Amino acid sequence: xxxxxxxxxxxxxxxxxxxxxxxxxxxxxxxxxxxxxxxxxxxxxxxxxxxxxxxxxxxxxxxxxxxxxxxxxx
Amino acid sequence: xxxxxxxxxxxxxxxxxxxxxxxxxxxxxxxxxxxxxxxxxxxxxxxxxxxxxxxxxxxxxxxxxxxxxxxxxxxxxxxxxxxxxxxxxxxxxxxxxxxxxxxxxxxxxxxxxxxxxxxxxxxxxxxxxxxxxxxxxxxxxxxxxxxxxxxxxxxxxxxxxxxxxxxxxxxxxxxxxxxxxxxxxxxxxxxxxxxxxxxxxxxxxxxxxxxxxxxxxxxxxxxxxxxxxxxxxxxxxxxxxxxxxxxxxx
Numbered sequence: 001x002x003x004x005x006x007x008x009x010x011x012x013x014x015x016x017x018x019x020x021x022x023x024x025x026x027x028x029x030x031x032x033x034x035x036x037x038x039x040x041x042x043x044x045x046x047x048x049x050x051x052x053x054x055x056x057x058x059x060x061x062x063x064x065x066x067x068x069x070x071x072x073x074x
Numbered sequence: 075x076x077x078x079x080x081x082x083x084x085x086x087x088x089x090x091x092x093x094x095x096x097x098x099x100x101x102x103x104x105x106x107x108x109x110x111x112x113x114x115x116x117x118x119x120x121x122x123x124x125x126x127x128x129x130x131x132x133x134x135x136x137x138x139x140x141x142x143x144x145x146x147x148x149x150x151x152x153x154x155x156x157x158x159x160x161x162x163x164x165x166x167x168x169x170x171x172x173x174x175x176x177x178x179x180x181x182x183x184x185x186x187x188x189x190x191x192x193x194x195x196x197x198x199x200x201x202x203x204x205x206x207x208x209x210x211x212x213x214x215x216x217x218x219x220x221x222x223x224x225x226x227x228x229x230x231x232x233x234x235x236x237x238x239x240x241x242x243x244x245x246x247x248x249x250x251x252x253x254x255x256x257x258x259x260x261x262x263x264x265x266x267x268x269x270x271x272x273x274x275x276x277x278x279x280x281x282x283x284x285x286x287x288x289x290x291x292x293x294x295x296x297x298x299x300x301x302x303x304x305x306x307x308x309x310x311x312x313x314x315x316x317x318x319x320x321x322x323x324x
Contacts, residue, residue, distance in 0.1 A: 051304065052311060055304055055307075056251075056308070059250070059251035059255075062250070062251065062258055063254065065254060069257070073083075
């Protein structure tokens with residue numbers, strides 16, 4: 001198999017990890033919406049934690065993307 | 075004109091010297107130029123904003139005051155009353171990263187936080203400050219941080235290495251989170267822009283179809299604005315959380 005094809009396959013495999021990240025981000029916002037629906041006054045307390053959780057989960061997505069870029073471009 | 079089959083996504087991050095022969099003599103790159111510009115903007119906003127010293131602030135003074143109180147409440151809220159000592163550090167860190175992320179969204183500029191050298195330097199500084207602060211406050215008792223209270227003693231040979239590795243992985247994750255967010259955003263800009271150019275090379279129908287990647291790019295710039303502010307906030311709040319751990323040892 002030539003190197004370019006192997007690189008493309010490797011990058012494609014690496015981004016499968018984003019499925020887990022999608023589930024994680026959905027979980028965070030589902031919890032946030034549920035908590036605000038049960039107790040609308042909690043919105044200002046829950047929102048910063050929700051955004052922090054989203055950013056940390058997105059970081060995992062970018063770790064996977066980083067590996068994909070490393071495989072593809074070096 | 076032959077169309078390039080490879081999309082050059084990473085060439086935009088190469089550094090060239092700015093400011094002509096003066097820049098070439100000291101290797102002053104566009105990254106350094108953006109750092110100077112970002113720093114000047116923050117310092118200028120603070121100095122000119124606070125110049126009127128009105129009790130009821132005008133717009134620029136409001137901006138400066140909101141910046142100050144926002145970061146102060148973040149530091150004191152996360153670290154506790156001792157957080158006041160770390161306020162200048164958190165303030166400088168937050169606004170340096172914010173300027174790096176935001177200035178890169180202007181055309182023909184450069185995102186200096188898209189280089190792992192810059193972000194890893196910042197993350198290394200954070201972990202060194204946090205460790206030194208903790209050692210100064212708690213002395214050698216700092217090492218009890220790696221063995222949480224109440225954990226079964228028999229598991230110590232397993233828990234302590236895991237805790238040490240997770241502590242040492244903090245600067246790595248801080249650096250890579252910021253760097254990868256910025257690189258991914260700008261690579262996507264370049265890829266969709268290249269799509270527009272490639273489609274335009276395919277004739278009149280292609281030029282009309284080029285509206286679609288252009289529209290996606292517009293939405294992407296909006297998303298990257300959010301990501302820029304969010305990543306600066308996350309960097310600062312994680313530094314505050316690590317400082318809380320350092321000061322309170324749990």
